[in-house]
Amino acid sequence: MEYVPGSGLKLRKLGVAEAQHMLGLTYQTGGVVRRNYKQACEWYIKALRNGNGFSANNLGLLFSQGEALPDIPVDFERAIGYFKVGSLLGLVRAMESLTLHYFYFGSRTLATVWYTYCLKYNTMNITLRELFSGINVLKGFSVEQFEHELDQELQNSAMREFVMVKDYDTDPNGIERKRELRCKILGLSYKSGGLAPISKSDIIIEHRTSVKQAKEQIPKITLSITTNPAKLFPVASPNLIGLKPIAFKDMDKSDKDKIYEGFAIKVKVVEDAIIGFMTSIHLIVEDENGDLERVYIYNYPHVDASHDEIGYGCAFTIVNPYHRLMTDGKWAIRLDDPNLLIKHPQIRDVDRCRYCGKGKSELKCRLCKRVSYCSKLCQTKDLKELQHDLICFKKI
Numbered sequence: 001m002e003y004v005p006g007s008g009l010k011l012r013k014l015g016v017a018e019a020q021h022m023l024g025l026t027y028q029t030g031g032v033v034r035r036n037y038k039q040a041c042e043w044y045i046k047a048l049r050n051g052n053g054f055s056a057n058n059l060g061l062l063f064s065q066g067e068a069l070p071d072i073p074v075d076f077e078r079a080i081g082y083f084k085v086g087s088l089l090g091l092v093r094a095m096e097s098l099t100l101h102y103f104y105f106g107s108r109t110l111a112t113v114w115y116t117y118c119l120k121y122n123t124m125n126i127t128l129r130e131l132f133s134g135i136n137v138l139k140g141f142s143v144e145q146f147e148h149e150l151d152q153e154l155q156n157s158a159m160r161e162f163v164m165v166k167d168y169d170t171d172p173n174g175i176e177r178k179r180e181l182r183c184k185i186l187g188l189s190y191k192s193g194g195l196a197p198i199s200k201s202d203i204i205i206e207h208r209t210s211v212k213q214a215k216e217q218i219p220k221i222t223l224s225i226t227t228n229p230a231k232l233f234p235v236a237s238p239n240l241i242g243l244k245p246i247a248f249k250d251m252d253k254s255d256k257d258k259i260y261e262g263f264a265i266k267v268k269v270v271e272d273a274i275i276g277f278m279t280s281i282h283l284i285v286e287d288e289n290g291d292l293e294r295v296y297i298y299n300y301p302h303v304d305a306s307h308d309e310i311g312y313g314c315a316f317t318i319v320n321p322y323h324r325l326m327t328d329g330k331w332a333i334r335l336d337d338p339n340l341l342i343k344h345p346q347i348r349d350v351d352r353c354r355y356c357g358k359g360k361s362e363l364k365c366r367l368c369k370r371v372s373y374c375s376k377l378c379q380t381k382d383l384k385e386l387q388h389d390l391i392c393f394k395k396i
Helices: 016-029 037-049 053-065 076-088 092-105 108-120 126-131 143-155 175-186 200-215 305-310 376-385
Strands: 257-259 263-269 281-287 292-297 315-319 322-325 331-335 341-343
Touching: 016 037, 016 053, 037 053, 053 076, 053 092, 076 092, 076 143, 092 108, 092 126, 108 143, 143 175, 200 281, 200 292, 281 305, 305 341
Parallel strands: 292 331
Antiparallel strands: 257 322, 263 281, 263 315, 281 292, 315 341, 322 331
């Protein structure tokens, strides 16, 4: 990584991946040095780790043709993996290569799906157009949804290291920026740091399940192991003058433990607080961008009155937020000093719609008479999509 002198801004080492790719190509073709497929693969893999999609496609071709490893004639599974990585990196040639592979060696149905994907990227491949001239392409095809599912698949495969490249701060067109944009379009909450994007519904359902278990006093071991003792501690008496606003998306996922000194994040609690079950109070909060995050507050009174201060519908600002990767592999804000919590009681809204967040909603659940909605539609969606029945009880 390089830095602009005096600015602290990080820059990508331009040309590194391209040089590595060219070395791989040189060893593959044997134009300047003796042909060596093993060396070619090694350099292509180095380039791919730096986000070079052309290397992914060439690796796929080598493995599909049986030239990559002398003792493995053909490895279609690995070839498909590399084609998919190249496609996620936006290389149309990789999309075309996989479409042809599926057409000749795999499933014509998958080939049609991938050809539709190629068309979305304006493929000009004459061979593909001839092969699919009499085949109907898919209607209503969503590139963002397709790439999201492809991303999830690759993150849980042997190709994980190539799609979890840390390039958010160094490449404005890199894979992490594309993933973040894709998540916004699909209405998902973006999580980096080696984790797949997590949908808002997953975060809420997981928390509501914990609320139900806490209410029923069912031991839940995952709640007790989500945190380790704090490694860092914010300033005890912070300077409140000149605090800079920060959002969850701005927090560096490459650092597993980081305190943002001189920053503050304003949030609203969007789910019931879990109080009196563990050593910390568990919250789900939403920042001003609509992104969700978990917050664990320590050394705060575990009494019913705390629900009125930091429970559902309450708003507050966290000064010098401590952002860390928890032991369950998910991110959260840890707060050990309640003095770093600035409450905003004047904007508390316990009647906000549980599904869409609209304020002063008057429609109550007829069973618990506690949860509010702005419409019957939101009530139905909350029940079906977010499993309202998990928190359908009269008193929290």
